[in-house]
Amino acid sequence: MPITSQCAAFLSLVLAQMHSPYRWGAKGQRAAADGPRLFDCSGLVTWCLHQVGGPDWRGTHNTDRLWDQCRPVASAADLQPGDLVLYGKAGDPDHVMVHVGAGVVVGASGGGSRTLTLEDAVRADAKVKAFSRPEYRPGILGFRRPPFIS
Numbered sequence: 001m002p003i004t005s006q007c008a009a010f011l012s013l014v015l016a017q018m019h020s021p022y023r024w025g026a027k028g029q030r031a032a033a034d035g036p037r038l039f040d041c042s043g044l045v046t047w048c049l050h051q052v053g054g055p056d057w058r059g060t061h062n063t064d065r066l067w068d069q070c071r072p073v074a075s076a077a078d079l080q081p082g083d084l085v086l087y088g089k090a091g092d093p094d095h096v097m098v099h100v101g102a103g104v105v106v107g108a109s110g111g112g113s114r115t116l117t118l119e120d121a122v123r124a125d126a127k128v129k130a131f132s133r134p135e136y137r138p139g140i141l142g143f144r145r146p147p148f149i150s
Contacts (some may be wrong), residue, residue: 004075004112009052012126014098014106017032017044020120022111022126027058031118039108041068041096045084045146048098052082054148064094070144079143085134090140099134099143106130 020036026046027043028136030036039047045066046057057065063086079099087095097107111126121127135138 003081004148006052006054006149007146010054010146010148011082011083013051014044016101017048017128018106018130020044020108020128021121022108022109022115022124022128023117023121024113024115040111041108044108044128045096045098049146050146052148054146061131063088063096066096066144067075067093067141070146072144073145076140076143077138079134080145082110082146084146086141086144087137087139089139091141093141095137096130096140097134100130104130105134105136 021038022040024040026038026040028037028047031038042063050056050058066084067086070084073079081101083099085097085099085105086093097105098137099107108128110124111121114148115121115124
């Protein structure tokens with residue numbers, strides 16, 4: 001199935017945020033006027049979706065919203081670029097990454113509720129980064145397709 005132009009723009013924007021620092025609860029704001037954008041995992045996804053004309057879920061940006069509002073994808077074999085990989089336990093998602101193709105996932109990772117400053121992010125190597133496979137961490141809960149992907 002071909003990628004839509006909106007999906008391609010979403011993927012480009014996600015990749016443009018590589019190495020942006022992680023901050024718990026952040027959804028694209030800057031620490032300083034000329035500083036990098038800050039993201040947590042769901043903040044990255046919802047900010048990028050909104051920037052390309054998708055739904056504005058930034059006010060309720062969390063993995064539960066992504067799990068509930070995006071269409072299920074049957075399995076890892078069915079993943080398309082732009083699909084979301086959600087992690088958690090028993091229907092309770094707590095982390096999200098974006099599948100960019102060839103099994104690679106990208107997202108804000110390495111932080112947590114104590115990652116509140118740029119110094120915290122540096123110490124934890126918490127930032128937007130890529131992993132060579134969705135199983136880079138345990139607990140894959142499932143896969144979802146954002147609403148603009150046909």
